[in-house]
Amino acid sequence: MGQSLKETFAPAPGVLRSKVRSLAPTMTRSMQRVAETVAADPAGCAQLTVTALAHRTGTSEATVVRTARTLGYPGYRDLRLALAALAAQQEAGTTPSVTADITVDDPLPEVIAKLAQEERLCLSDTAAQLDTTQLEAAVTALATAGRVDIYGIAASALVGQDLAQKLLRIGMLAHAHSDPHLAVTNAVQLRQSDVAIGVSHSGSTVDVIEPLRVAFDRGATTIGITSRPDAPIAQYSDLVLTTAAGRESELRPAAMSSRTSQLLVVDCLFIGVAQRTYDTAAPALSASYEALTHRHRL
CATH class of the missing domain: 3.40.50.10490 (Glucose-6-phosphate isomerase like protein; domain 1)
Known part of the structure; x- marks a missing residue:
């Protein structure tokens, strides 16, 4: 018996969005801005230095590094590599797009499609990040x-x-x-x-x-x-x-x-x-x- 085992490897690129969604509530507001920015624009952020990303998000270099580590990456360099890989996956069409929220006016066929896509995304995210x-x-x-x-x-x-x-x-x-x-x-x-x-x-x-x-x-x-x-x-x-x-x-x-x-x-x-x-x-x-x-x- 003892303490929980900790992750010893950086998460796969495809897990980034799910990590942001799960960990964002535990982050400070400034860290949330960094996490949400890199998840929304992996290709653009992969080209940025730690200083440039800090400037883009209105935070500090230390905040960027802390965010990378909170997301499971040893440092910002590792996060940039994951962002580049994620951008390549998206360009190749291997990463499913996030579905829009279901609204009260959505017809049932659209509800079915949105739910099915969201369930597939949830399953793939879980499978990718399960230790x-x-x-x-x-x-x-x-x-x-x-x-x-x-x-x-x-x-x-x-x-x-x-x-x-x-x-x-x-x-x-x-x-x-x-x-x-x-x-x-x-x-x-x-x-x-x-x-x-x-x-x-x-x-x-x-x-x-x-x-x-x-x-x-x-x-x-x-x-x-x-x-x-x-x-x-x-x-x-x-x-x-x-x-x-x-x-x-x-x-x-x-x-x-x-x-x-x-x-x-x-x-x-x-x-x-x-x-x-x-x-x-x-x-x-x-x-x-x-x-x-x-x-x-x-």
Whole structure:
């Protein structure tokens, strides 16, 4: 047990926009200006020196460097390289454009197209920025866990229930808790051989963080699933799996924009565990399928 593993490599160019969306709320106003400028015009900013970018954004050279590091790049030079690569991707047409917000007057065919494009972008952003080292460690912990507790509130609770049901079908002992009091009382019973997972888009949901803290203190392996890896949930997470922030709008709240990326992470965890425990998972899946099929025949 210990502190969360940190990123040791700069994020891929295609992840830049999602990093800006997820980390912007934690930045100062001046850092936000730098981050939003480079995400909006990667080709133009890739040509700028640190001094020129500071002048363009009305900030200081130190702010530009801090922004680059906050976004996951060792320095401004590394950020410029990523911007140049992103600009090349856009010119080649390999990076999907960001969809416009859905309005109250949009016809349903346009709503479908916009939602589908936004979901694809959210999935690709999550896949690109998901730390495979953290994911491998999470799969290993789950595959050998005596018991798995999952904490989530509102839309995140549905994601937690999805994972719990999947794990139960392969013979694992898993429970999803949306009641904060029950979550804490169950967390107290966890041991070092167990795993606790907190699902929180913001990473600041108290009713998720508190049972995760209790599980952490009890010695269980703790996993945080969040769009903000620097949020309070990371303090009590041995492993952090980062999702794309997604774009919010008046008709598309955070609960919708976060759910798609969270479900991708949950599916990755489940498939990874099923692979590791195939000898027991496959018969368990077959047995549950047979039981459900038999029930429907009655």
